[in-house]
Amino acid sequence: MDFASFLIQTLNSLQYGLLLFLVASGLTLVFGIMGIINLAHGSFYMIGAYLAFVLTSATGSLVLAVVLGIPLALAFGAFLEWALFSHLYKRDHLEQVLLTYGLILIFEQLRSLLVGDDVHGVAIPAFLDASIQLTEVMSYPVYRLAISVVCIVLAVALYYVIQRTRLGMMIRAGNDDRGMVEALGININMIYRVVFALGVALAALAGMLAAPISSVFPNMGSHVLIISFVIVVIGGIGSVWGALVAALIVGFADTFGKVLVPELSGIVVYVVMAVVLLWRPEGILKKG
């Protein structure tokens, strides 16, 4: 591999890793802070992508679709928490898995009824529809770089909210000792509702932003679900920074695995996960 290719592959790794972080961040919040194993997380990604497709077709602009889509996703998340997930906190993980797996089937069937089973594309917004020439034959789409910037901004914002604000303090406290937080007169149910809605909105946002480069198709959520769990586990359950570091590790492992050891590219990511877990069974960064 020459040096120019190496640099471009590094850029590919960073860009892929940041996109994975966006999907996994919502999962680490819901899984880590609320203790809910949410298999339907991939479905929220899928719903986001289809929202982008439907709203972009209706409004003619992906930016407008995202602006409209985020409040919809937040409201949907809050509704689901109220109607279903709020009943699960005291139940065991098996029941959470059953409910969220059922939700995957319901969401896919609804998607099939409402939008059909075709593959769709979403147009890149005109002001980002350009590319930068890297070598004489290869160029890099500006839109991919723009997604990376959004991901970095979100990572910083999430860190700030959880570590530096009163809401974040309550969220962390609720995670450590639910009973004590309630005894202090804080409405823990409301906090969980906010966190869950935020998790849904993050997954949906990832789907919306990824829609133009991944295309929109049935079962697209299942592709990101497993890799998201891998990232959450590598990073340390509940840690936003951990998810960021883990997503970048996975991005590098996947990209360079495909190029350097193509025969093993299907397992490189999982080998990395196994090694990290042997080294630090609780993930790279524990809660924090």
Add this chain to the structure above:
Amino acid sequence: MMKSTFKLAGNLALTLALAAAGIGAANAADKVKVGLMLPYTGTYAALGTAITNGFKQFVDENGGKLGGREVEYFTVDDESNPAKATENAKKLVSRDKVDVLVGTVHSGVALAMAKVARDTKTLMIVPNAGANDLTGPLCSPYVFRSSFSAWQPSYAMGEALAKKGIKNVATVTWKYSFGEESVAGFKEAFEKGGGKLVKEMTLPFPNVEFQPFLTEIASAKPDAVFVFFAGAGAAKFVADYAAAGLKNSIPLYGPGFLTDGNLGAMGGAGEGLLTTLHYADGLTNAKDAAFRTKYAQTYKLQPDVYAVQGYDAAQMYEAGLKAAGGDPEKKEDVIKGMESAKIDSPRGAFTLSKAHNPVQDIYMRQVKGDQNVMLEVVSKSLEDPARGCKM
């Protein structure tokens, strides 16, 4: 007293049931039982529906009959799930006693079905699944195919590119049997014509993170790139390839699945691409024109290659039944009839090879707007080599 009344009632019911069954059996003997085992849910649902539509369209055109008999359909959704394939196929064969099994799209499911067909000596027609093995090492007198083998369109592309004088090609595909068979078919013809594969890349199915491969291609600078992808993954590959600026400098080729049924999702990135397949838009034969008009009228949909394959599966069975005087029980005669038939398909007429795979023309097609328009026949009457078939 009570007991004997019950007994009487029981006997009566039993007699009635037997009588009903007897009548049923008499009726069934007059009908041809067709078992459609196809995907009606999941990713391939649209393909299963198109195949069913095509099959039924031929039966309708034939006066609602096959071999002069009414047709009774038994439908099973195979969910493209190989784990359920054997059980589903057995149900159709032993419970419903179908005369012919028609299925399916997914190669893994079709291979399991073919085993059931072989073991129970039931006639089977594969209306899509392209696994070479179905008409290769696992071929059987009872298994026919109305579609293609993975080898066919790719081999034709290899020949065509070698003829164009292209020397160095890089390939990318998913690491699963259909992808690997496609690349192998391409490689065989391309190397025979003097070309060389400079880089053979694979990624696990259904991974769609292509950026690392595009970077490799840009650095290797081959004369052309050959890929096998289908569906949403194909749409993404073509769009990524164009976005990386490679489309203008290194031409992209592949079997027709690259641009079939997903052109809308590419948003123009596919414009001008050349692909090979046994069907195309803009064919000039009268059969195709009539088929398309009728299909569009009946189903309010444009037909695709899958509808054609379903239509031809029905045509093939009709040819077999005709040779057997309309009696599906005379399996030897049905098989002989199908083997010697010339099928007047919308894709152009074809015959069946010794291994029961279509011997057919392969078209070079170019993407224009939302169509894959026929440019020329690149391989006339191409026959799958059926390696490993002992029949």
